[in-house]
Amino acid sequence: MRKTLIRxxxxxxxxxxxLSAGAAAPLAAEQLTLERALAIAFAxxxxxxxxxxxxxxxxxxxxxxxxxLKSQFNLTITPYEYSxxxxxxxxxxxxxxxxxxxxxxxxxxxxxxxxTDGTLSVVESVDWREASSSxxxxxxxxxxxxxxxxxxxxxxxxxxxxxxxxxxxxLALENAQLNFAIQKLQIExxxxxxxxxxxxxxxxVEITREEYxxxxxxxxxxxxxxxxxxxxxxELFQADLTQANSRAAxxxxxxxxxxxxxxxxxxxxxxxxxxxxxxxxxxxxxxDVDLNLxxxxxxxxxxxxxxxxxxxxxxxxxxxxTGAQNEFKGSVDLTYGLTGTNEEFSEVYRSPTRxxxxxxxxxxxLFDWGEKxxxxxxxxxxxxxxxxxATEQEKQIVYEIRQAFRSLQNQRTQIxxxxxxxxxxRLTYDINLERYKNGDLSSKDISFYQTQxxxxxxxxxxxxxxxxxxxxxxxxxxxxxxxxxQSVLE
Numbered sequence: 001m002r003k004t005l006i007r008x009x010x011x012x013x014x015x016x017x018x019l020s021a022g023a024a025a026p027l028a029a030e031q032l033t034l035e036r037a038l039a040i041a042f043a044x045x046x047x048x049x050x051x052x053x054x055x056x057x058x059x060x061x062x063x064x065x066x067x068x069l070k071s072q073f074n075l076t077i078t079p080y081e082y083s084x085x086x087x088x089x090x091x092x093x094x095x096x097x098x099x100x101x102x103x104x105x106x107x108x109x110x111x112x113x114x115x116t117d118g119t120l121s122v123v124e125s126v127d128w129r130e131a132s133s134s135x136x137x138x139x140x141x142x143x144x145x146x147x148x149x150x151x152x153x154x155x156x157x158x159x160x161x162x163x164x165x166x167x168x169x170x171l172a173l174e175n176a177q178l179n180f181a182i183q184k185l186q187i188e189x190x191x192x193x194x195x196x197x198x199x200x201x202x203x204x205v206e207i208t209r210e211e212y213x214x215x216x217x218x219x220x221x222x223x224x225x226x227x228x229x230x231x232x233x234x235e236l237f238q239a240d241l242t243q244a245n246s247r248a249a250x251x252x253x254x255x256x257x258x259x260x261x262x263x264x265x266x267x268x269x270x271x272x273x274x275x276x277x278x279x280x281x282x283x284x285x286x287x288d289v290d291l292n293l294x295x296x297x298x299x300x301x302x303x304x305x306x307x308x309x310x311x312x313x314x315x316x317x318x319x320x321x322t323g324a325q326n327e328f329k330g331s332v333d334l335t336y337g338l339t340g341t342n343e344e345f346s347e348v349y350r351s352p353t354r355x356x357x358x359x360x361x362x363x364x365x366l367f368d369w370g371e372k373x374x375x376x377x378x379x380x381x382x383x384x385x386x387x388x389x390a391t392e393q394e395k396q397i398v399y400e401i402r403q404a405f406r407s408l409q410n411q412r413t414q415i416x417x418x419x420x421x422x423x424x425x426r427l428t429y430d431i432n433l434e435r436y437k438n439g440d441l442s443s444k445d446i447s448f449y450q451t452q453x454x455x456x457x458x459x460x461x462x463x464x465x466x467x468x469x470x471x472x473x474x475x476x477x478x479x480x481x482x483x484x485x486q487s488v489l490e
Contacts, residue, residue, distance in 0.1 A: 325372055
């Protein structure tokens with residue numbers, strides 16, 4: 001799953017780069033589809049940017065830790081050092097004036113051993129020293145010194161801190177990857193919801209415009225009848241009132257669409273004066289959903305469950321660290337080297353001195369007043385709390401999937417009802433429009449049927465949108481795209 005997420009994130013990064021290269025493109029675009037809106041939101045959303053930064057921080061920290069486990073080369077140079085001191089010599093109970101001039105250089109190679117948490121190092125040091133003392137009559141003597149040492153340090157009876165740090169950084173990176181993917185799904189849900197709401201407002205404008213056209217036609221019909229003396233004057237007044245109400249409804253729907261469009265621009269992060277047309281085609285597209293597949297795939301791949309697993313692993317690591325407080329532990333230190341000293345640099349190793357040491361150290365805690373016991377109990381309780389949270393999270397996911405499934409099934413029924421209602425309302429309106437033309441129906445009555453048709457048309461649009469939203473919600477809950485019959489992670 002981690003590799004899949006990395007590929008997923010790499011693909012997203014490519015989209016961000018392309019969008020950044022043409023940041024002005026969405027402003028000049030004449031048409032805005034849902035796919036384009038999602039791409040803009042993914043690139044410009046502050047939430048996604050923060051998630052991407054958190055991901056980069058985790059990646060950098062892991063790479064830095066991995067780099068620290070490679071051989072470290074260090075060179076320390078002291079070109080010049082001078083000192084003059086008056087010190088007390090306890091051997092002869094006299095003060096002694098010492099003067100010293102020196103230059104030195106030290107080169108070291110340190111190699112951490114991650115499998116054992118030990119450290120192996122090689123140290124080479126060279127120095128030149130010119131010194132004088134009042135005990136020797138202030139005679140200056142110059143010597144060269146060269147030392148080459150091999151050192152090894154190995155902790156004993158304790159946990160591997162190097163491997164623990166690597167493991168925690170890998171978990172932090174995986175958690176950042178999961179959070180990035182979750183935020184992307186949440187942005188997709190939010191943008192899609194508002195885009196469909198915007199489409200609903202746009203359709204509302206079209207339907208109310210149609211209603212206004214019908215009202216205008218009705219007014220013209222009754223006006224001609226009144227002029228011919230066929231209908232009463234009050235019928236014209238009623239038709240005029242209906243037309244005025246339709247015009248007001250059209251203006252209201254246009255204002256609502258403009259407000260929804262501005263709100264959507266804010267969500268995408270584009271200027272409010274950006275000009276584009278919303279292109280959406282919400283058609284009836286019903287898909288078959290297997291609840292067992294939804295539950296199985298959701299429980300296997302929901303990222304929140306993996307995050308709970310990571311929280312449990314982190315709590316277990318804290319338990320290990322807590323157990324290492326006031327612990328019995330030891331260490332082995334091995335040193336082997338050669339030291340040569342001579343007045344001539346080329347002769348420093350003529351008669352070298354072998355230096356070697358072995359040290360075995362133990363730290364034995366005697367009494368800690370119960371500190372370790374209580375800290376271990378607290379850490380163990382934290383582990384149990386995380387496991388309980390994971391169990392509850394799994395139950396919550398099952399509940400969410402089942403709820404989303406039932407909602408989707410209900411929306412199928414709502415679409416069928418809405419379609420039938422639109423058909424009936426249109427037939428009813430057409431029939432009564434003929435009656436109205438023939439003078440068998442009043443303006444008030446035809447206005448009712450016009451309003452009824454508009455309402456049912458909007459209900460049908462709302463039902464189609466609600467179905468798309470429910471399908472998207474199920475997709476997010478299960479990470480399975482039932483429209484394409486494939487995993488979201490792929």
